[in-house]
Amino acid sequence: MPSSSSSSAPTPAAPSKMYADDVSVVVVLLDANPFFWSSAASPLPFSSFLSHVLPFLNSVLLMNQMNQLVVIATGRNYCDYIYDSSAPTNRKTGNGKMTALSCDLVAKLEEFVVKDEKLGKGESNGAVMSSLLSGSLSMALCFIQRIFRSGTFHPHPRILCLHGSPDGPEQYVAIMNAIFSAQRSMVPIDSCYIGALNSAFLQQASYITGGVYLKPQLMDGLLQYLTTVFATDLHSRAFLQLPKSVGVDFRASCFCHKKTIDMGYICSVCISIFCKHHKKCLTCGSVFGQAQSDAASETNKRKTIRT
């Protein structure tokens, strides 16, 4: 539904006007799911992970004075902004051991984890739970929309997902909605997935939005992966050869039970996916099969009898 808040704002679907080619606005989604990081599924401890990611974030800001960086943490029950490079409250200098960015980020991250724990119900049934990817994706997209509607010149934003937790099929619908809205706004979603097996959601996200999906093999060289593949701005990607995904896992989850399915039933009106036959679509309420015409003829009969 296009609507413009101000007369000078571009329509949401149009690409923004860049004032310089190689400026980037990156929204990084950092996975802070404690169950994943403390389980055997994580290939490296969280501290090592942070020690690779923080220099990468610093180098992104180093590449161009105008680059903007926003980091959103994805927790188990909660998502929040933990760093915004354009915020005036950032500290100016580091504390000798770490840069200003790292200090700020780490401090905020700590607060975030505390809050996340508080919001949780404390359950743990042994399975590694998924993190709230749909929530952080939605937050990122809202932030990007704010940039679009700000009316000022800005480079085209992109989303980088540093994720490791497995997919939660219950988030399928929300994630797909976020992916399609990113596609419409032409925001590429890059993903660096460090979990055990490939993530179908992130593969689909990168495929549909035109981003890069990477599953690094050598965890010791994570920083090298990040700087080689994800550090460049969108304009320069036209000249670079970035890793291409050879196959994408397109499996969906059914809308009724959130099971991952390969074959199912689809509503022809709203394209919702169901694992078993329903009489009525749960999403849009359209009736499947002959029921509609029977109902119509019934009412006709009733009318004629009355008259």
Added chain:
Amino acid sequence: MASGEVIKRAKYKTSVKDPGTPGVLKMTWDKLVLVPNNPNSAMKLDVSFKSIKGYKNTKEGSNKPPWLNLSNNQGGSYIFEFDSYSDMHVCRDFVGKALGRSGDAPAVASGRSDVILPDERISTSEMELRIKLLRENRELQALHKQLVIGGILTEAEFWATRTKLLEKESSKKSKQRPGFKSAMISDIKPSTDGLTNKVTFNLTPEIILQIFAERPAVHAAFLTRVPSKMTEKDFWTKYFKAEYIHSTRNAIAAAAEAAEDEDLAIFLKNDDILAKEARQKIRQVDPTVNMEADIGDDYTHLPDHGFFLDDGKEASESQYEQYRRTLAHDINHHAAVVLEGRVLEMDLDDTRTIAEALAKSKRADVGNGDSDRNFNQGTIARVSRLTEIEGLQALNGPPVAPLCIKDPRDYFDSQVNALEVLGDQSSGAERSKCPLSSKDAYGSLRDCISKIKAKGIHEPVIKPKDALQVFNALTHDISRTKYGAGENRQQSVLDKLPVETKGQLLQHWTSIQELLRHFWSSYPISSSYLYAKVTRLKDAMSQIYPQLEEIKKSVPAKHKQHVSVLVRQMHQALDAAFQHYDVDMQKRSAASGERPNGYV
């Protein structure tokens, strides 16, 4: 020509490419004999007319030498090259009579289907195409040699399946029409002899055509005045006189001359017909303007910001305006005519015919063009379409009903149910277990963070050798997906074989294909001709069979497997054909077995 024999010198060729054995051709009513000049040559020919069933010859007037091609019952052909066309015609007539005399009309004797019959009178162009194809395509030549010259197939049969090739060849012949010269006709320079004051213009029909095409007024004048009012010579004299006056660029003198001589006036004034055409073209220009700004509208980067500084125009008097010709106008019009191209394709001999033909073609053009009315309607429609600017329009309601979620609660309720269901199932045993409780998990995460806060980032973050390894792995992956994906990197099996084996196999394969094609198309056998053909083909195929075996044996051991696979496929194809043949023979003999005494 009443004599019963013809003796002519001729060269006998077994095929089109054969240089030919010179000799003397002697034809009587029932046979023809060729005695070669060289007594040692083995090409002596003695053929009865009974076995000749048709003849073809090259056409006089083409570039081909005079050939007479006699085709016989078995599908072979004898080509005789004569010294002159008249010789060839004599022989040809004689052959025709001889064939008629022997009682077998060419059509009946062969028992061929009608499709093949017209082919006997094959045109020279067709013959040329065939020769050209054979010359260019080595494989085709080899196949042709093997099959047709070997007597297995006839020419007609061979080429019957290749009509597409022939068509392609013929369409390759350039059908370009030469157009007008781009040098302007005002550059026609006369020649002078230094003695007298005369200049001589040489007019060829080409030049005349170009003059008529570019100056429609001259054309019209020619049609009306010549030859009724003046001779052609006078016409052109006046024309060139007018050209001379124009070249002096003296409009006043032009006006004076025009006032004196009415005929000259036509050449001196501006071309009326041209002016009318130009006005009509202007009317057809699209009045709409595309308001969308693009790179061409960026005037800020042009020098002078897009303003063109004009030289002042000379003041001119209107009465002389029509005698003034501008170079720009001339060049533009000339270019337009040249680009339009020439539409006449006829022999240009006479000026009168040129003029009339041009007039006719122009009339045809005008008749075909759009009438003004249709054009206007088209413009109006286009104009009305193009003036819609999105932002200036009133908002239309959506053309389709919006998708609405009937009851949002249904959707969210289903989500809630899903969550409850999910609690019991965990999809995939792939998920590893987290041994810690949530409190511990959060605790460990907090510990990590505080560790980093205290110690800072571990230095060095990444070791050089790890970085190098990552680089290499990434490069390898990227180049693999870029260059290798979807390609079969294996070399073809055939390439690994030694060259002669490969050549032999391929040649056998093509000939088998050809033979099988003809074989299967001959069934069901409906005439004796087809029967003979099938027998021929079967014999040829039986010959190839052992040759394949030999190839298989001769190949070195490392390729034996591949070759045997290939050869086996060919054998299977041949076996299927043989089987069909045997079955058919049995049926025939069973059917005809009812006849006593072995009648077939």
